[in-house]
Amino acid sequence: MMGAGRRNDGVADRLKTLVIRHPSLFGMPALLVVFLAATVAIHPDFNSFDAQSLAMAALPLAFAAAAQTVVVISGGIDLSIGSVMAVANVLAASTMENVGFGQALLLAALILCAGALVGAVNGVLVVVSRVPDVIVTLTTGFIWGGVALLILERPGGGAPDEFLDLGTGTLGTPWLSNSLILLVVAVAVIWVPVRRSRLGLLIYAIGSDRTAAFRSGVNIGRSRVVAYVIGGLFSSIGGVGLTMTTGIGSPRAGVLYTLSGLAAVVIGGVSLVGGRGGIVGPVIAAFVLTLIPSDLIFLNIDPNFGQVIQGTLIVLVVMVGGLATLMRTRK
Amino acid sequence: MKYLSGVAALALGVAVAAGVPAGPARAAPQFVIGVSNTHIGNSWREEFVCSIKAEALASGLVSKIVLANREAGPSEQIADLRTLISAGVNAIIINPSDRKALDGVIKQAAAKGIVVVAADQAVSAPEAYVVTSDAVGYGRVGAAWLFKQMNGKGSIVEMRGIDGTPGDADRKKGFDEAAAKYPDVKIAATTFMDWSNEKAAQQMAALLASGKQFDGVWTSGIDYTVIEAIKTAHKPYVPFVGADNAGFIKQLIDYKADGLVGVAVSNSPAIGAAGLVVALDVLQKKERPHLTQITPAAWDNTTDAGVEALKALYDPNVAPTDPVYGPIPKYGHFTAAQEKACKGPGE
Numbered sequence: 001m002m003g004a005g006r007r008n009d010g011v012a013d014r015l016k017t018l019v020i021r022h023p024s025l026f027g028m029p030a031l032l033v034v035f036l037a038a039t040v041a042i043h044p045d046f047n048s049f050d051a052q053s054l055a056m057a058a059l060p061l062a063f064a065a066a067a068q069t070v071v072v073i074s075g076g077i078d079l080s081i082g083s084v085m086a087v088a089n090v091l092a093a094s095t096m097e098n099v100g101f102g103q104a105l106l107l108a109a110l111i112l113c114a115g116a117l118v119g120a121v122n123g124v125l126v127v128v129s130r131v132p133d134v135i136v137t138l139t140t141g142f143i144w145g146g147v148a149l150l151i152l153e154r155p156g157g158g159a160p161d162e163f164l165d166l167g168t169g170t171l172g173t174p175w176l177s178n179s180l181i182l183l184v185v186a187v188a189v190i191w192v193p194v195r196r197s198r199l200g201l202l203i204y205a206i207g208s209d210r211t212a213a214f215r216s217g218v219n220i221g222r223s224r225v226v227a228y229v230i231g232g233l234f235s236s237i238g239g240v241g242l243t244m245t246t247g248i249g250s251p252r253a254g255v256l257y258t259l260s261g262l263a264a265v266v267i268g269g270v271s272l273v274g275g276r277g278g279i280v281g282p283v284i285a286a287f288v289l290t291l292i293p294s295d296l297i298f299l300n301i302d303p304n305f306g307q308v309i310q311g312t313l314i315v316l317v318v319m320v321g322g323l324a325t326l327m328r329t330r331k
Numbered sequence: 332m333k334y335l336s337g338v339a340a341l342a343l344g345v346a347v348a349a350g351v352p353a354g355p356a357r358a359a360p361q362f363v364i365g366v367s368n369t370h371i372g373n374s375w376r377e378e379f380v381c382s383i384k385a386e387a388l389a390s391g392l393v394s395k396i397v398l399a400n401r402e403a404g405p406s407e408q409i410a411d412l413r414t415l416i417s418a419g420v421n422a423i424i425i426n427p428s429d430r431k432a433l434d435g436v437i438k439q440a441a442a443k444g445i446v447v448v449a450a451d452q453a454v455s456a457p458e459a460y461v462v463t464s465d466a467v468g469y470g471r472v473g474a475a476w477l478f479k480q481m482n483g484k485g486s487i488v489e490m491r492g493i494d495g496t497p498g499d500a501d502r503k504k505g506f507d508e509a510a511a512k513y514p515d516v517k518i519a520a521t522t523f524m525d526w527s528n529e530k531a532a533q534q535m536a537a538l539l540a541s542g543k544q545f546d547g548v549w550t551s552g553i554d555y556t557v558i559e560a561i562k563t564a565h566k567p568y569v570p571f572v573g574a575d576n577a578g579f580i581k582q583l584i585d586y587k588a589d590g591l592v593g594v595a596v597s598n599s600p601a602i603g604a605a606g607l608v609v610a611l612d613v614l615q616k617k618e619r620p621h622l623t624q625i626t627p628a629a630w631d632n633t634t635d636a637g638v639e640a641l642k643a644l645y646d647p648n649v650a651p652t653d654p655v656y657g658p659i660p661k662y663g664h665f666t667a668a669q670e671k672a673c674k675g676p677g678e
Contacts, residue, residue: 043417045419047417049416050413052413057406057410154500155430155495156431158431242406246432247434247435248429248432252404252495253406256404290410293407294417297411297415298397298414300398306401
């Protein structure tokens with residue numbers, strides 16, 4: 001690829017290389033466009049209200065997907081993401097109920113630190129105990145779920161209106177939901193510096209080939225813990241996001257997000273064996289998955305078929321992904 | 332000639348109109364009704380939705396039902412409600428997953444002129460109409476009967492619903508009100524069976540296996556599988572509080588000879604249809620109070636008259652874990668057959 005063609009590397013060639021190297025970067029937006037087009041076809045009155053609904057509903061799932069992506073790229077998995085979101089959600093709602101906006105922001109920052117800490121606990125447990133991460137995070141998921149119930153036994157709490165507006169309001173135009181801005185900013189601020197740094201390289205390395213990384217002198221344990229810390233951070237942002245969009249804390253809030261987030265990760269083109277993929281794909285996949293239930297309501301199809309469709313989508317994506325890999329190796 | 336046929340046509344028209352029987356609806360404006368339910372795989376909730384569809388069909392006022400029916404929490408229900416608003420419905424019947432979380436969306440719906448009715452469980456939004464079975468009364472009636480049967484002494488097993496839901500919280504309130512009058516009754520165990528037949532049976536089996544002693548059982552409406560669990564374990568029956576589920580009603584009739592004493596406190600899923608009745612009245616600009624609380628009926632098998640009433644209630648064609656079909660008196664025009672068919676207008 002880089003040999004004789006290098007001299008004549010026009011825009012078209014460079015674009016082609018980019019598409020083949022990063023299929024999810026182009027495949028996912030294309031999939032989103034297809035789903036959005038279908039949505040507008042089903043519901044021609046699609047307006048700014050619907051755009052806001054989409055952003056608000058996709059927010060928690062997008063963060064769950066982001067959290068899972070980082071851990072999966074490092075070669076692990078985190079089944080406690082939903083519970084960590086619930087803990088962040090109830091912590092926020094129970095502490096922010098009668099405070100001012102500034103205080104609420106401070107509390108949010110503290111909760112994010114707590115989320116990172118929870119991620120560290122997950123990571124350290126996985127590394128030190130040498131028990132497979134599936135089992136460790138499944139267990140910690142139950143523990144954090146219990147912690148959420150201890151903090152807030154039944155749904156309640158609240159937050160100041162300006163804080164809630166950070167999730168439910170809009171900026172400039174009613175088409176631009178604050179939720180969308182929050183998502184893009186949080187992901188960019190956290191992931192882009194990591195991705196471009198040595199740390200990002202290490203995370204991909206230990207996911208791609210742990211033995212080779214070890215032999216290259218990489219501190220496997222530390223890198224794995226860092227991946228879980230970033231995951232915990234994204235999870236807690238998702239949980240605080242839930243507080244913004246629902247206005248309450250709900251101890252069982254996270255139940256559905258762990259597996260749906262994992263589905264978004266796979267659909268988003270991240271390999272479950274680790275070492276491949278980026279964060280954009282899963283985040284966009286979260287939007288695609290969020291569109292499905294409301295499209296089904298408009299079509300008067302049982303929204304529970306959404307799960308069937310979600311599963312079918314995963315199978316299709318994995319098949320297409322396999323096909324793309326095949327074409328790449330053949331070339 | 333033309334003039335005569337015109338008069339004849341007019342006379343015919345008047346005769347036909349005079350002969351038409353008055354149905355539940357006089358005018359026929361066609362309303363679109365949205366329904367949001369967040370708990371599935373549960374026959375009570377299924378009948379809840381079916382009762383709304385049946386009432387929509389029977390009322391003759393509804394052109395379409397837009398249904399948002401999936402296992403969900405408050406966050407997803409907010410999204411579903413926004414979808415229903417977007418679909419341009421005239422009214423929304425909600426079974427809320429949380430008392431407070433939906434207030435914002437309900438306010439937005441009301442601002443767009445949509446009539447919002449919370450059925451079965453209450454919401455705190457002032458714009459919404461609330462139609463509930465008096466859940467506090469439900470808890471109190473069953474508990475009071477139970478404590479009286481136990482002569483105010485002993486310990487009981489308390490099997491509750493889903494922790495955190497308004498329905499469970501209200502029933503607990505009624506239960507506590509009755510318990511306050513019987514201080515000598517202790518609670519041996521409290522479980523949350525999440526209104527699941529399988530879970531409740533498992534919890535009872537575990538309790539029986541643990542050897543814990545109890546003299547009565549209060550349940551939040553899951554009964555048939557729990558009684559069967561007691562029967563399978565060959566343990567003696569104790570006074571039992573359940574709901575108007577077909578299987579439990581049969582057990583009250585059949586196992587009375589084996590010592591089963593129990594009460595079926597009505598918690599009809601047709602409360603959904605009741606919500607629709609209120610919504611349709613409000614849409615037609617008729618007066619309805621913001622809060623409608625329907626008092627639960629109760630049938631026990633301790634008297635012969637009671638057993639006869641239970642026999643009248645029982646329908647062998649209904650699955651044992653399903654509530655009996657039929658509208659709540661004065662709050663529905665549909666028939667049990669329509670509810671079983673579960674087809675809305677245009678389906």
